[in-house]
Amino acid sequence: MSFPRKTHWTKNITPELDGKEVVLAGWVWDIRDIGNIKFILLRDREGLIQLTVKRGTVPEEVWSTASSLNREDAIVVKGIVKSSRIAKAGVEVFPSEVHIVARSKALPIDIWGSVETDLDTRLKYRSVDLKRPLNSLIFKAGSEVTRAVRDSLYNHGFIEVFTPKIIVTSTEGGAELFTVQYFERVAYLAQSPQLYKEELTASLERIFEIAPAYRAEKHNTNYHLNEFISVDIEEAFANYMDVMEILEDVIINVYDRVNKAFNDELNKYGIEIKNPRKPFRRITYDEALDMLGKRGLKIDWGEDVPKNGMEILSEEIGEPFFIIHFPTDLRAFYTKPLDSDPRISESFDLVIGGLEIASGSSRVHVKEQLTEALRKRGLNPESFENHLMIYDYGMPPHAGWGMGLYRLLMVLLRRDNIREVVLYPRDRFRLEP
Amino acid sequence: MSFPRKTHWTKNITPELDGKEVVLAGWVWDIRDIGNIKFILLRDREGLIQLTVKRGTVPEEVWSTASSLNREDAIVVKGIVKSSRIAKAGVEVFPSEVHIVARSKALPIDIWGSVETDLDTRLKYRSVDLKRPLNSLIFKAGSEVTRAVRDSLYNHGFIEVFTPKIIVTSTEGGAELFTVQYFERVAYLAQSPQLYKEELTASLERIFEIAPAYRAEKHNTNYHLNEFISVDIEEAFANYMDVMEILEDVIINVYDRVNKAFNDELNKYGIEIKNPRKPFRRITYDEALDMLGKRGLKIDWGEDVPKNGMEILSEEIGEPFFIIHFPTDLRAFYTKPLDSDPRISESFDLVIGGLEIASGSSRVHVKEQLTEALRKRGLNPESFENHLMIYDYGMPPHAGWGMGLYRLLMVLLRRDNIREVVLYPRDRFRLEP
Numbered sequence: 001m002s003f004p005r006k007t008h009w010t011k012n013i014t015p016e017l018d019g020k021e022v023v024l025a026g027w028v029w030d031i032r033d034i035g036n037i038k039f040i041l042l043r044d045r046e047g048l049i050q051l052t053v054k055r056g057t058v059p060e061e062v063w064s065t066a067s068s069l070n071r072e073d074a075i076v077v078k079g080i081v082k083s084s085r086i087a088k089a090g091v092e093v094f095p096s097e098v099h100i101v102a103r104s105k106a107l108p109i110d111i112w113g114s115v116e117t118d119l120d121t122r123l124k125y126r127s128v129d130l131k132r133p134l135n136s137l138i139f140k141a142g143s144e145v146t147r148a149v150r151d152s153l154y155n156h157g158f159i160e161v162f163t164p165k166i167i168v169t170s171t172e173g174g175a176e177l178f179t180v181q182y183f184e185r186v187a188y189l190a191q192s193p194q195l196y197k198e199e200l201t202a203s204l205e206r207i208f209e210i211a212p213a214y215r216a217e218k219h220n221t222n223y224h225l226n227e228f229i230s231v232d233i234e235e236a237f238a239n240y241m242d243v244m245e246i247l248e249d250v251i252i253n254v255y256d257r258v259n260k261a262f263n264d265e266l267n268k269y270g271i272e273i274k275n276p277r278k279p280f281r282r283i284t285y286d287e288a289l290d291m292l293g294k295r296g297l298k299i300d301w302g303e304d305v306p307k308n309g310m311e312i313l314s315e316e317i318g319e320p321f322f323i324i325h326f327p328t329d330l331r332a333f334y335t336k337p338l339d340s341d342p343r344i345s346e347s348f349d350l351v352i353g354g355l356e357i358a359s360g361s362s363r364v365h366v367k368e369q370l371t372e373a374l375r376k377r378g379l380n381p382e383s384f385e386n387h388l389m390i391y392d393y394g395m396p397p398h399a400g401w402g403m404g405l406y407r408l409l410m411v412l413l414r415r416d417n418i419r420e421v422v423l424y425p426r427d428r429f430r431l432e433p
Numbered sequence: 434m435s436f437p438r439k440t441h442w443t444k445n446i447t448p449e450l451d452g453k454e455v456v457l458a459g460w461v462w463d464i465r466d467i468g469n470i471k472f473i474l475l476r477d478r479e480g481l482i483q484l485t486v487k488r489g490t491v492p493e494e495v496w497s498t499a500s501s502l503n504r505e506d507a508i509v510v511k512g513i514v515k516s517s518r519i520a521k522a523g524v525e526v527f528p529s530e531v532h533i534v535a536r537s538k539a540l541p542i543d544i545w546g547s548v549e550t551d552l553d554t555r556l557k558y559r560s561v562d563l564k565r566p567l568n569s570l571i572f573k574a575g576s577e578v579t580r581a582v583r584d585s586l587y588n589h590g591f592i593e594v595f596t597p598k599i600i601v602t603s604t605e606g607g608a609e610l611f612t613v614q615y616f617e618r619v620a621y622l623a624q625s626p627q628l629y630k631e632e633l634t635a636s637l638e639r640i641f642e643i644a645p646a647y648r649a650e651k652h653n654t655n656y657h658l659n660e661f662i663s664v665d666i667e668e669a670f671a672n673y674m675d676v677m678e679i680l681e682d683v684i685i686n687v688y689d690r691v692n693k694a695f696n697d698e699l700n701k702y703g704i705e706i707k708n709p710r711k712p713f714r715r716i717t718y719d720e721a722l723d724m725l726g727k728r729g730l731k732i733d734w735g736e737d738v739p740k741n742g743m744e745i746l747s748e749e750i751g752e753p754f755f756i757i758h759f760p761t762d763l764r765a766f767y768t769k770p771l772d773s774d775p776r777i778s779e780s781f782d783l784v785i786g787g788l789e790i791a792s793g794s795s796r797v798h799v800k801e802q803l804t805e806a807l808r809k810r811g812l813n814p815e816s817f818e819n820h821l822m823i824y825d826y827g828m829p830p831h832a833g834w835g836m837g838l839y840r841l842l843m844v845l846l847r848r849d850n851i852r853e854v855v856l857y858p859r860d861r862f863r864l865e866p
Contacts, residue, residue, distance in 0.1 A: 001772075001830060006670050009590065025670040027827050045638045074635075074827040076670060101670070102798060104827035127823040130636035139637055143592035150580075157442070159576035162662050162838075164857045165598075165645050166611075166622075168865050178599075180622065181612045182659075182864055183649070189599075189613065196857060199866075202507075203563035204572055205478045211645065212598050216616070226615075229595050237439050237458040237509060237534070339434075365535060386866035390560040394460050394507040394537035397434060405595075424597050424629060431615055432601050433632075433819035 003076040003099040009046035015083035015091050024049065024093065025076040027104070027131065028069050030112075038066050042077065042093075045136050050084075050092040051077060058095065065098045072104030072131070107131075119417060126424055126433055137265050138421055141258050142409055146210060148257040149231055149405075152250040158206040158233060163196035165189055165212065169383050176216040178226075189214035192402055193232050195387045198334065198363055201236035201398040202390050208233040210405065220428040222417045223355055223407060227426035231358075231408075234400035240336075240346040240362040243399045244322060247350060247358055248278050250403075251320060258412060271414050280350070281321040283313075288323050291316055302327050311354035320352045333373040336362035336399075350403070353411030360401025367391035436509040436532040442479035448516035448524050457482065457526065458509045460537070460564065461502050463545075471499050475510065475526075478569050483517075483525040484510060491528065498531045505537030505564070540564075552850060559857055559866055570698050571854055574691050575842055579643060581690040582664055582838075585683040591639040591666060596629035598622055598645060602816050609649040611659075622647035625835055626665050628820045631767065631796055634669035634831040635823050641666040643838065653861040655850045656788055656840060660859035664791075664841075667833035673769075673779040673795040676832045677755060680783060680791055681711050684753060684841075691845060704847050713783070714754040716746075721756050724749055735760050744787035753785045766806040769795035769832075783836070786844030793834025800824035 006025040013022060026044030033039075036055040041048050053066040069075070079095035108125050109117045111132040122129040129135060150160070166180055167190045177188040193209050200207045213230040235243055255275045258266075266273060283291070289299050292309050295316075299309060305323065313321070328337045328345040335345045346362035364370045367388060371381045381388065409421040419425040424433055439458040446455060459477030466472075469488040474481050486499040502508070512528035519525075541558050542550045544565040555562040562568060583593065599613055600623045610621040626642050633640045646663040668676055688708045691699075699706060716724070722732050725742050728749075732742060738756065746754070761770045761778040768778045779795035797803045800821060804814045814821065842854040852858040857866055 003670070003830075005675065025829070045636070072827040074670075074829040101830050102827045105825045107826055125822065127632040127635055128826055130633065131826075136637065139594065140592055143594070146593055147583075147587070150583075154580070159573055160579055161572065161576070161856060162645070164660055164859050166647075166660055166859055166864065179614045182859075183651075183861065185864060187864055199560040200563065200856070202560055203478070204569065212595070214599075218616075227597055227599055237436070237507075242438065389558065389866075392538045393540055393561055393564075394505040394535045396458070396507040397436075397534050423594060423633070426597050426599055426615075428616065431599065431618060431620055433822075 001101060003101060004078055004097070006076065010042065010044045010049040011046040013049050013081055013089070013091055013093065017081040017091070018083040020081050021078065021096075022081055022093065023076065023078050024051075025101075026074070028071050028073045028075060030071065031069060040066060040069065042075070043131075043133070045140070047089075047133075049089060050087045051079065051095050052082075052087075052092045053095060053098075062095055062098050065100060066095070069098075069100070070104060072107060073100055074102040074104070075100055119419060123419060123425065123430065124433070130423070134269055137262060137269070138409075138413055138415075139423065141262055141266075141413060142405075142421060144258055144261050145254050145409060145412070146405065148254045149210070149250050150208075152246070152253045153208045153233060156206065156246050156249070158208045158235075159204060161197075161200060161204065161207045161209050162211065163190075163193040163200075163209060165214075169195075169387075178214050178216045191215050192230055194332075194334065194402070195384075197232055197234035197400060198398060199387065199390050201234050201400075202393065202395050205236040205396075206233075218428055222419075223410065225406065225418060225422065225425055225427055228422075229405040231403040231405050232400065234398055236396040236398045238399045239397065240324070240348055240360060240399050243360055243401055244282075244324075244348055245279075247360070247401055247403070248280055251280075251350070251352075251408075252276060252278060254408065254412065266413075273412060276320050281317050282324050282348075283317065283321065284325045285323055285327065285344075286325070288313055302329060304330055307354065310351050310356065314351060314354045320350055320357070322348045322350055324348045331361060333377050333379065334361075334363045334370065335373075336364050346399075348401075350401075352408070353414075355407055355411055357407050357411065358401050358403035360399065362397070362399040365391070365395045365397045367395075434534060436534060437511055437530070439509065443475065443477045443482040444479040446482050446514055446522070446524055446526065450514040450524070451516040453514050454511065454529075455514055455526065456509065456511050457484075458534075459507070461504050461506045461508060463504065464502060473499060473502065475508070476564075476566070478573070480522075480566075482522060483520045484512065484528050484531075485515075485520075485525045486528060486531075495528055495531050498533060499528070502531075502533070503537060505540060506533055507535040507537070508533050552852060556852060556858065556863065557866070563856070567702055570695060570702070571842075571846055571848075572856065574695055574699075574846060575838075575854060577691055577694050578687050578842060578845065579838065581687045582643070582683055583641075585679070585686045586641045586666060589639065589679050589682070591641045591668075592637060594630075594633060594637065594640045594642050595644065596623075596626040596633075596642060598647075602628075602820075611647050611649045624648050625663055627765075627767065627835070628817075630665055630667035630833060631831060632820065632823050634667050634833075635826065635828050638669040638829075639666075651861055655852075656843065658839065658851060658855065658858055658860055661855075662838040664836040664838050665833065667831055669829040669831045671832045672830065673757075673781055673793060673832050676793055676834055677715075677757075677781055678712075680793070680834055680836070681713055683836075684713075684783070684785075685709060685711060687841065687845065699846075706845060709753050714750050715757050715781075716750065716754065717758045718756055718760065718777075719758070721746055735762065737763055738782075740787065743784050743789065747784060747787045753783055753790070755781045755783055757781045764794060766810050766812060767794075767796045767803065768806075769797050779832075781834075783834075785841070786847075788840055788844055790840050790844065791834050791836035793832065795830070795832040798824070798828045798830045800828075
């Protein structure tokens with residue numbers, strides 16, 4: 001099969017190209033037939049463009065090919081751009097060649113927006129569902145988000161690393177892990193790169209990782225998945241306040257870049273993204289409990305703030321905001337207590353859309369304190385021997401955070417279900433496609 | 434513990450900062466003591482700088498702190514920059530504050546280069562080993578490589594995606610997989626994102642992923658690992674020649690960017706990186722067999738080119754080069770045969786340093802052909818039902834490649850063992866640290 005190479009995305013066909021020959025490729029979105037003229041809407045990842053086929057003015061072969069087209073046939077089209085006062089985009093293309101490179105049967109689900117399909121069915125036919133233009137937008141935005149995150153972190157002197165996902169020890173204790181048969185040994189899928197990234201502060205100082213993470217929890221909510229993408233940073237010679245500022249920069253850059261790149265497209269779907277400003281409001285855990293108490297939600301000191309509590313706080317405070325100074329016992333063993341009051345920790349959560357998007361802290365960097373913290377949580381320091389080793393050799397004070405990429409995307413793009421922003425989600429019951 | 438925030442990396446302390454106050458942070462690399470003057474070499478991720486402490490001119494507290502320092506103690510230093518004709522970097526820093534933030538015991542392995550340590554021992558103490566300046570360089574270069582790869586791909590209109598690493602079906606058959614217990618079900622760790630990335634060409638058209646991949650093979654060589662980072666791209670409406678050009682651009686950008694960023698540092702270690710030029714030489718599989726036969730290495734048609742064959746070809750041809758048109762039966766089921774001779778496929782390998790760095794092809798995009806190819810390889814099309822579904826709905830012709838990130842780093846930085854370029858490698862017998 002031979003066909004010319006795509007030269008332009010549909011969105012790049014502008015009236016300025018009037019008279020130019022271009023090659024487009026994509027799928028037949030719609031066909032309007034008015035006798036001797038056919039208007040074919042061609043969709044690619046970047047948008048739609050009108051192809052105008054007039055009988056008599058095009059080669060007979062083009063006319064007959066165009067006449068045989070069905071929705072979602074994949075085609076490659078060579079043609080001349082004409083600016084137009086009638087076509088929606090101010091421009092149309094008059095084809096001189098139309099190559100049908102793949103035929104489409106009638107789709108199992110609607111992608112045109114005339115019929116609502118439930119999410120379960122859409123996920124079952126996910127690779128068809130992804131043809132919906134809103135999905136192109138969601139995953140283009142997703143790519144832009146990771147790019148914006150990385151650029152912010154490079155600017156702050158961070159380098160990207162990859163740490164192993166097959167591990168022998170639970171990172172935090174508590175969370176349930178998936179087991180892997182690693183040759184003769186039983187191993188686990190990492191729930192986070194926590195211990196590795198901390199170790200790396202002793203050499204590479206500022207590092208980040210964007211990689212899959214796994215929790216074998218039986219949650220089945222709109223905002224939990226069993227496989228997710230975790231954005232993790234860790235910085236030497238820094239504390240929780242320092243890395244909160246970096247997180248602010250990351251979030252602001254993400255909103256700004258997505259707005260710049262996709263504002264018009266998002267607006268078509270009624271998705272409005274308001275750029276947040278620095279500094280994000282910070283309230284302490286104690287203040288949060290007070291606020292919630294006044295709104296009738298009583299939480300005992302030492303308990304975590306539940307989802308509905310986060311939602312109430314979001315309303316009261318405006319978003320994004322930080323909750324800081326959680327009770328030390330609520331957080332993982334590596335969390336540093338306040339020097340002035342060890343019941344409380346140098347910790348924070350970032351909340352957007354009533355959801356915990358990121359979570360971080362200053363870390364304990366003194367071996368004896370860390371060993372003690374492990375014991376206090378019923379964990380055996382001997383299982384952490386490989387990790388504890390580096391604390392003997394100039395382990396710097398350090399701090400960091402982990403952010404759920406899909407949660408950020410979910411609140412950014414105002415989706416109700418986290419599965420909307422994941423190509424092929426893995427949840428309690430979903431392992432395919 | 435309170436100390437000021439690091440303001441500069443050591444490498445950014447230049448004579449132009451003469452007279453300025455700066456805050457540095459890092460580790461004590463070496464101490465020279467000449468009576469009333471101590472020269473302390475401070476190391477951070479970016480290099481070394483001399484701290485000059487003169488008794489009498491510094492506060493007595495700074496003198497006594499400086500006197501107590503040991504190698505690899507982690508310190509934060511506030512001081513004044515002075516340009517200097519004597520100090521190596523043309524600059525030194527006179528401390529006004531020295532904060533010891535963590536003490537170091539004597540290291541279990543040498544990081545100063547006076548004693549050679551075998552790789553096994555270094556990997557055992559990996560987080561200490563990473564303090565070696567060459568390791569900082571390797572992993573900074575690694576980060577720059579992924580950045581360069583991504584930038585090339587963004588420029589070609591690719592977006593970044595994440596596909597699941599827990600899967601139910603073997604992608605290619607053949608390769609051995611690690612099993613995961615996923616709640617009640619047995620699942621596998623993905624050996625590549627192959628099928629997902631192909632499916633995504635039907636909507637997102639040009640996508641890439643940089644993510645972990647897993648092979649449960651019992652290889653234990655210098656260039657195999659059981660967990661590795663795979664760079665994968667897939668493009669709709671393209672063939673193998675098109676994606677080879679993209680691969681050329683990626684490789685050239687990688688070499689160029691690493692050279693620009695680290696040329697001087699690399700030269701110190703005798704690592705020379707020669708920027709390759711386009712187009713890379715292409716030889717067919719048949720030509721490769723001829724060349725090798727003339728050099729006394731006989732390979733039967735249909736057999737793969739072995740490692741020593743690749744090395745001979747590298748010598749003959751110069752690098753990087755492509756081998757194209759492998760026998761169809763040698764490649765995975767989704768590889769497209771040549772229209773003119775179906776025994777041969779539209780496939781390629783990229784070879785650098787006698788190693789297969791990347792591998793790709795045009796793909797079969799016609800459902801019946803794909804089903805037939807599965808059957809021919811003894812695979813059951815019913816197990817691929819979820820994947821085959823999209824081929825009914827305008828599946829475009831497409832092509833792509835997968836590249837081993839660590840292999841690229843290994844040949845780029847001229848390391849003998851792939852473990853040198855991996856923070857915490859996973860191999861046949863290594864699951865910790």
